[in-house]
Amino acid sequence: MKILLSATLVLGMATSLLTQNKHSLIIKNASSFERKEVVSIPYEKFKNHFGLKDTIFTILDQGTKKPLVFQLEKLGKSIPQNVLIAIQIAPQGKLELAVSADSPPKAVVQxxxxxxxxxxxxxxxxxxxxxxxxxxxxxxxxxxxxxxxxxxxxxxxxxxxxxxxxxxxxxxxxxxxxxxxxxxxxxxxxxxxxxxxxxxxxxxxxxxxxxxxxxxxxxxxxxxxxxxxxxxxxxxxxxxxxxxxxxxxxxxxxxxxxxxxxxxxxxxxxxxxxxxxxxxxxxxxxxxxxxxxxxxxxxxxxxxxxxxxxxxxxxxxxxxxxxxxxxxxxxxxxxxxxxxxxxxxxxxxxxxxxxxxxxxxxxxxxxxxxxxxx
The missing domain is CATH 2.70.98 (Beta-galactosidase; Chain A, domain 5)
Structure with a gap:
């Protein structure tokens, strides 16, 4: 997935991440092949787990410290219903995701x-x-x-x-x-x-x-x-x-x-x-x-x-x-x-x-x- 992001912004978000929230989300791939897909997580569960106060936040890969593209899915309603995250995960692989309170980088609309x-x-x-x-x-x-x-x-x-x-x-x-x-x-x-x-x-x-x-x-x-x-x-x-x-x-x-x-x-x-x-x-x-x-x-x-x-x-x-x-x-x-x-x-x-x-x-x-x- 293409992301418009500067190196300075990545570093800043990584630092903010380490000081703001130690909770994380684990995604595991039990398949024998690489998976590149959109993961859907109920918004309320996501919000409560990370203690979010509003809809402004950034999701980062703990391993690379790089932000991931995500979307707040509303399904025609006024408030978010799900958090959609674009992920790429190796066969039998695992991702650990964290959240910071920084504004997310602008993503390419796909x-x-x-x-x-x-x-x-x-x-x-x-x-x-x-x-x-x-x-x-x-x-x-x-x-x-x-x-x-x-x-x-x-x-x-x-x-x-x-x-x-x-x-x-x-x-x-x-x-x-x-x-x-x-x-x-x-x-x-x-x-x-x-x-x-x-x-x-x-x-x-x-x-x-x-x-x-x-x-x-x-x-x-x-x-x-x-x-x-x-x-x-x-x-x-x-x-x-x-x-x-x-x-x-x-x-x-x-x-x-x-x-x-x-x-x-x-x-x-x-x-x-x-x-x-x-x-x-x-x-x-x-x-x-x-x-x-x-x-x-x-x-x-x-x-x-x-x-x-x-x-x-x-x-x-x-x-x-x-x-x-x-x-x-x-x-x-x-x-x-x-x-x-x-x-x-x-x-x-x-x-x-x-x-x-x-x-x-x-x-x-x-x-x-x-x-x-x-």
Missing amino acids: TFARYVPERKDDFAWENNVVAFRAYGKALEGTSEDAQGFDFWSKRTDELIINEWYKTGDYHADHGKGLDYYSVGQTLGVGDMALYFDDQIQYSKHYRRYEVLDNGPIRSTFKLIYEPQEINGHGITIEKIVSLDAESQLNKVTLSVKNMNATSTPIVIGLAKRNEQNPNWTINKKANYFAYWEPEQNGNSTGTALLFPTGLTTFIDTPTQFLWKTTVKNNQSLTYYTGAAFNKASKIQSMDAWKEYLQKTAKQIQKPLIISYKK
């Missing part, structure tokens, strides 16, 4: 989400490796109308949403990537649709949005869909999407309320290209489905779905891969979905994509171990 009224109600979001968008009301019924989540194939760690929308020239690669992914009448990269009588039923596009948090290391937003009657069922849908810095995958928490039944059949899917032998795989142990699309002018994209609670019913159709499940009223469903672009140089093949998903699944199944030291 995640961003916003409503895009200038482009037919798009809602777009990104981090330093991937970018996505959802389609809004203004696109419905037009020649450009599409259904699912779109993926922008960026190959820069810069945030590009504002730049690309300003120029409107993002279908050609000028060095930072391009939008070549085709959604059409599919669920694109991991969106959902209703599934009554073994038929897919697309809802209208989202009608309202709420940005719950916006960087520097996690952006979270909610998409709200107006009530609709589909197949005699009164349906209301809400999606909460969050994206962490460095991650290829979004976390999606889906809520569906059915006025005529206690549960609702849905499908979650990925667009499928017109090819005879598509390159896809199902990993039942890690609970993921991965697809590596055919090359287009040297460009290749991998997409994936990961279900923490287990895979459900797989449906292979001519235009998309679907996973069928049900959502109960008053109970949310959480899954992960995302993509990788070969020219971003991080993941360039199906084998590399599967390796990434395997490690991500293990990170979800076995979170880092956090303890408090007084």
Whole structure:
């Protein structure tokens, strides 16, 4: 993670740390591989442990005495709910973190989400490796109308949403990537649709949005869909999407309320290209489905779905891969979905994509171990 920081500031904070607080936070990695992720700690517990009086503080690695990038996650509320810390920890490694009362150094913003009224109600979001968008009301019924989540194939760690929308020239690669992914009448990269009588039923596009948090290391937003009657069922849908810095995958928490039944059949899917032998795989142990699309002018994209609670019913159709499940009223469903672009140089093949998903699944199944030291 990039941090804007001077050597003098580091030294000053380290000295302040030694004189102000001897409590620490221990993070252990029981995995056999390095983990680079965002750790979430309840704010009240963090605050009480370190005796914090306000939200101005700095988190330092005790070993290196360097500050870590963190974010106070509010989830749309007026006060912090969690402390998010960007960490990098070696296999079987341990970090000991301390807190000082100094003002934190300015961190590079690595995640961003916003409503895009200038482009037919798009809602777009990104981090330093991937970018996505959802389609809004203004696109419905037009020649450009599409259904699912779109993926922008960026190959820069810069945030590009504002730049690309300003120029409107993002279908050609000028060095930072391009939008070549085709959604059409599919669920694109991991969106959902209703599934009554073994038929897919697309809802209208989202009608309202709420940005719950916006960087520097996690952006979270909610998409709200107006009530609709589909197949005699009164349906209301809400999606909460969050994206962490460095991650290829979004976390999606889906809520569906059915006025005529206690549960609702849905499908979650990925667009499928017109090819005879598509390159896809199902990993039942890690609970993921991965697809590596055919090359287009040297460009290749991998997409994936990961279900923490287990895979459900797989449906292979001519235009998309679907996973069928049900959502109960008053109970949310959480899954992960995302993509990788070969020219971003991080993941360039199906084998590399599967390796990434395997490690991500293990990170979800076995979170880092956090303890408090007084």
